[in-house]
Amino acid sequence: MAGDGSVKLIDEKTGKRTDGRKFNELRPTKIEVGVLNNADGSALIYMGNNKILAAVYGPRELHPKHLALPDRALVQCYYRMSTFSVAERKSPAPSRREREISKVISDALNSVILTKDFPRTTIDIYIQVLQADGGTRCASLTAACTALADAGIPMRGIISGVATGLVNDTVVLDLHDIEDQKGSGDIPIGYSATLDEISLLQLDGVFTIKQFEEAVKLAIEGAKQIYEIQKKALREKYALIRAEFAGESEEEEAEEEDTIEIVSQSLAESEASVDETAIDEVESEELEEKKTEEFSEVEEVSEVEEVSEVEEQDLVSDIAKELNDELDDEKELEEDITSLETGEPEKNNEAITDDSSESVENETEHKEIDDLEE
């Protein structure tokens, strides 16, 4: 709510404002994109002492379903000030002001989002003011639109928000809290530099037409500068993604090269081991053959030895047989001679007796032969 403009907020000599800015100077502004992992798109804006976070989800299914629009997506914005965002604790319950700001931001974004591409869906934009210092609706609009771009939501253009106001009868750009409270009027504007369209325009206080035109012109200049900051933030994010992708590709290439090297090394090793195995196999085969030959030789020798043993035994038994035969012949001859000389059976007995004495001798001879055989 604008004041009566009685508080001196611009130095008459220097023309500088309470924070040292010139009338057409923006507060130091910085935007970070993709700050939330769990949102489809996000942006954090620092505009002077304002710190505002915007998160985008969607297009996604809408609940309750009866709210769904048959021909386009519903854009729903939720602007909330944190209880700790202002000097005096703010109630966590959504205020009328918060609902109003949510609506004007939704309407502004609705004008650039290609909602007809996503019928029956919702695109939800959550805006959380972490620290407030005047001009939060404009900074929120800038953050929200940047988050939508980060989410990849198709849009006709990017909206940049900034307010101009009347301070000590001077039109100034980008009001901070004290100027917003004590100045005589403010005009928050949402402007798309690419479309040259104003999608949000509010007015609080009283402006002459000249002042109004001057204020709008100044706001457009400021919005164009903010648009450059938005583009820079988005480009930085995508440059990072590209760098990461390139890094990953390089890593992948390096990994592929390593894999190829490892595979070729292992191939070479396996080839070498195959050669060695082949050599070993050949050697072992040769060894086996050698062993078999030696073994067969040993077997042959043992067979020969066995044969010679058998032959020796046969020879001994032949000799013994021959000796026995000779003895038997001798004995028969002697018996015949004795029976021819005596013609008596006693003689036969004597002969028998003699024979028995001789048979003792024969037995001794037999025994000797047996020993020999053994």
Ligand code: UDP
């Ligand atoms: N403000 C506050 N408490 C509130 C609402 C607003 O202190 O509950 C402050 C806050 O710093 C805000 C400023 O008042 O930026 C002006 O609020 P306004 O409604 O004009 O919206 P804004 O200028 O932030 O877009």
